[in-house]
Amino acid sequence: MIPSSSTSAGASHGAGAPAPTALVKDGAFVGQLMASLSIPVFVLDTQARVMIWNHACEQLTGVPAQEVIGTSEHWRSFYEHRRPTLADLVLQNRSEDVRRILPRSASDISPTSLCIESWFDMPRAGRRRYLAADASPIFGADGEIAAVVETLRDLTDEKMAQVALEQLATRDGLTGLANRRCFDDTLHAEWSRALRQQQPLSLLMVDVDNFKAYNDANGHLGGDECLKRIARAVSSEMRANDLVARYGGEEFAVILPNQSLKGAAIVAERIRCRVEQLQLPSTAPTRHVTVSIGAATAIAGPENTASQLVATADAALYRAKHMGRNRISLPLSEAA
Incomplete structure (x- = not known):
């Protein structure tokens, strides 16, 4: 089982919430591994509740793990108004909707995963950031989706440098x-x-x-x-x-x-x-x-x-x- 507590895996899932689905044989190790990654990572269960919100994700979004673990409020970390994250779209099998929801994004769609680059509001962090986001499903032993992991990279500095170069050209x-x-x-x-x-x-x-x-x-x-x-x-x-x-x-x-x-x-x-x-x-x-x-x-x-x-x-x-x-x-x- 991926742990439901610790700094990265957060506090409890809330009253009456079921425990996370077993993803791999040693889920605790996977949870600790994701928590220690320097790359921002969060994981949603099949009900779109946050299972893991690692320390790097806290630093990027300005949102502590204990505020989102066990909830479906992760979208608030990225947008001013409610809209699905990539992980949500993968869970809902709505990959094709990414171009409608984020029309100005650079996206790559495969049958099971999504990859985009786009500007995000980041309301809690207090600044817009240009992020590369990847969302992929994790399958259980029965072949069904057990969870979705989304990784993030902050490319704001690179994007601003690209914009500056484009401005020099135009x-x-x-x-x-x-x-x-x-x-x-x-x-x-x-x-x-x-x-x-x-x-x-x-x-x-x-x-x-x-x-x-x-x-x-x-x-x-x-x-x-x-x-x-x-x-x-x-x-x-x-x-x-x-x-x-x-x-x-x-x-x-x-x-x-x-x-x-x-x-x-x-x-x-x-x-x-x-x-x-x-x-x-x-x-x-x-x-x-x-x-x-x-x-x-x-x-x-x-x-x-x-x-x-x-x-x-x-x-x-x-x-x-x-x-x-x-x-x-x-x-x-x-x-x-």
Whole structure:
């Protein structure tokens, strides 16, 4: 029998609770072995009650063994709201539900066991952690499931390092905005989605007016600070699903999914005003740093492409520059 007491195996199972099912010939030894493991481990019986909650699991979750042994409240250690753990899903023969319950997890499903990597709330520990979890059944002599063991590994540091590397690959080092590579990838993804859903896709090309003169007057550090402040101003006007990217040099690009040209023009004007209100001193006739913006909108279809959308917005930007800067411009067919 796996022991039902000790630091790892916990306190009693509660009044009237049956003793744990015999798993192996020397269950006491197995219990002691799991208790001594440096890897967090917990074991559920066939009624989804905790049989073992080892010391490493206590340290990871912040939950003492005596609080969960004999109960089915182990989920509280990992989630804010009730949901099954991997061990529960194995017990309930619901392996396929893991992708519904944890849709953003990386999962591996076999006929008898589950393996996932995902973020967990960890409410008692007071911090979200990225864990690798494995759950496998333990079979009794009759061939039926006698218990399920779940092991955990804390991969938070590795995940954060991976996220940092991904950000380096997709983020502009100066402004923190998406870089050109990320812009290109996102534009094509949004174009494909607009094509599927027959929704408009709008694009703004934003260029800082007379930036070379500003850079010459204020030096590279002053120019960098100018770009960072403008990047923040542009970002402040965005919805959650919009994307602002540093397109190159002093030029920014804004992807506005499911936005009409009229809506895009309103956003562009807000951006123009927001930058003007920064009142960054300039030697240009306007006395303050300003931006020119070209806007374009397309309904994705086989007759046009994302590249054409960029070209149309670029042409509108060129007209805004030619017409005197510090203004927005729409495609000629729309502006007429």
